[in-house]
Amino acid sequence: MVSGDGPAHVWVGHRGRVHPHTGCQCVTHYFRGASAFGVVDVVTALLHLHRCEGDESFFASLESAMRLRLVGAAERRRIRTAPPAYARWLVDFARTDADSGLESLLRLRLHLLGISLECQVVIDGVGKVDFVIGGRLIIEVDGKENHDGPTKRHKDLTRDAAASARGYESLRFDYSQVIHRWETVQPAVLAALARIPT
Helix, strand or coil, X not given: CECCCCCEEEECCCCCCCCCCCCCCCEEECCCCCCCCCCCCHHHHHHHHHHHXXXXXXXXXXXXXXXXXXXXXXXXXXXXXXXXXXXXXXXXXXXXXXXXXXXXXXXXXXXXXXCCCEEEEEECCCEEEEEEECCXXXXXXXXXXXXXXXXXXXXXXXXXXXXXXXXXXEEEEEHHHHHHCHHHHHHHHHHHHHHCCX
């Protein structure tokens, strides 16, 4: 496994030996089962990912694998039994409708704040939006590949205007905000929710 631009991760098995070698900065994983050369299956990769990078990376990757149909019901049961008990709820909470890891991450973080979201909601005159909270707040998570450039930006602004005309407030966050500036996302969502009449 390779984590972003960091060092390679190598599974050496629970009794594996590690021999220092010049210039290598790989991260070794001691894990049950017999390690093998080459690429591991998706379930094994996800289990290693959870041990190495934690809940958020695991959850976003699990939802992506489920959406791509790389993880079915049998694999999901296998995954659920492997992490520590405290993390098993993540497998139960995972869904197949997230269009990106950013959406998965945002839904997970807001859930931990006690906020429930409707996902992939179709609104007449607007189209499909990523999330709706409280029946009135639209949240869109914009990855660069889907929302970059003047034409796509114009389409987003047109959709936001159409949503506003129908009584919705729209919040739009990009990759950098969700991943690196969450401290700007959370208060914006909470303040918008406070403005929604109950």
